[in-house]
Amino acid sequence: MTIPPKDLLSSSGLVIVDKPAGMTSHDVVGKLRRAFSTRRVGHAGTLDPMATGVLIVGLERGTKFLAHMVASTKSYSATIRLGQATTTDDKEGTRISCADANVLAQLDDAAIHDALTHFRGQIMQRPAKVSAIKINGKRAHERVRAGEDVVIPARPVEIMRFEILEIRRGTDTAVPVEYSDEIPPAPADEVGFIDIDVEVDCSSGTYIRSLARDLGEHLNVGGHLTQLRRTAVGPFTLDDALPLDALEENPVLSLSLDESLIRCYPTLEITEAEAADLAKGQWLQPRKLTGVHAAVAPNGQAIALVKEQGKRLASVFVARPSTL
Template sequence: MSSQVLGGIAIVDKPAGMTSHDVVSTLRRYFGTRKVGHAGTLDPMATGVLVAGINRGTKFLAHLTKADKRYKGTIRLGSATTTDDREGEIISQAKPAAIAAIEDERILQGVADLSGDIMQRPTAVSAIKINGKRAHERVREGEDVVIPARPVRIDSFKVHEIRRGEGFIDLDVDVACSSGTYIRALARDLGEALGVGGHLTALRRTAVGSFSIEQATELALLEEEPKFMSLDEALPLCFPVLEVTTQEAADLAMGKWLEPRGLKGTFAAVDPEGRAVALVKEQGKRLATVFVARPSTL
């Protein structure tokens, strides 16, 4: 089975101004296949890590969508927008005196209050589906969209620099969080808590699970050299390794189950030649496949 047929994972450094779907369409052209998908949307304004699946790699993406994320961004305090970022229309502007009165200590306390396990109301202009239609489509059609708050986890919310300007305060921040967290919503909620409004002016995703920005390739460079990380590399990078025999690997490739081994969680089953065969998980009295990287039918 050739690596091209098997496919893998392309770690793209998404440029600003493109949607995640735009990137997928571009990769389909670069790699010469319709089988391309991504593991988590980035807004057009945002840059950074976009994990894309190529061929068989698209089937692996479902096991990456819940991965934790890391971001670098800039929050502007002093005004709120319709989209909670700089691309929206300004809907409120605080008075300069109110902004100037906010001390650094209040900002840092507000950040601390938005750390840990919190309930977050996703931004209305988002890709979340409501009755089959994405929220941002409903907003553009004139609907008043309010998405219920949901639990998210903010592992780290750090302010690296506070810059004060005429009528605004900019915060350069790092955020490590659970999947499903909206950094735009963090900016909005911090601004609301301080009484002056807030929105996001810059965002760069620096990691998705085990994939970091250091591994990412600029989209334009992939046109010159369409390269991706093989599933043999990707599965052990994302999950602990379970070494299996050649016969066990063959069984897993056919979707058969193995005897349980007292394992907890998902493991990457790797054969003696170092090939990732499948993701496996104990289910009752069997060690079953949850994703087959090298199916015997290919």
């Protein structure tokens, strides 16, 4: 009886985590390193501590695939609070302005729905000052905490869907700490707000906090984010995700490395001989393909990501190198 060789990449792949609130993405990586007993763990697409939902984590050789993972679109469910602005554009920051209750009372639902039309399609968005964007090699949020006045230029993003699920109105008796010149203070017993539950489909690089801030500014009442849940990253959704505590108890891959490549890219069937060539870093004859494809051997293994470059079909990422 012939014993099939052990697949050395059986522990490589992706884990799709349903990140809990109150943890950084790095915290999640630390817990999974302990759970899977490996240092080779990385994540793609940082989620703020207050946010929950889909976080893509790579294990072993899956960490190298993260740089090639197709995740051009993301989806979120969120709650935006209109009538109050904060220093961080979310509930973690200090409140800096409140709209008068009478002003909010005059802001009807139709006006809010109409305002959303200005934030659909291709727009220019200014990221939040406390984002992870690097400015001269240092992250913006680190510069802000060091007391620097950070200005991040606006950049193009695309909002494919921005829809309201529910609108709720309420009052808040907490006294604001600071006020801006544009929005004067309101008496403590008249501080109101409008919470809107929304769903957003957007391009990668879009900040939902900034969307909340900009919507509030557009309506002249201020706004910030109070709840955020990422429901999809590219082809991966909450249906693929597992709670972190469940993964700590039973550490299992969500997708093998083969399944990950095939999920993210269109496939190209190749022969065993072609698979051997790609595994060695060699190129194949062109096939008139458009874009990147996952080259899949007859045994179902995804050998490499390939792309036509001139007169050759070359690998851009070798998932299963012959050296393993």
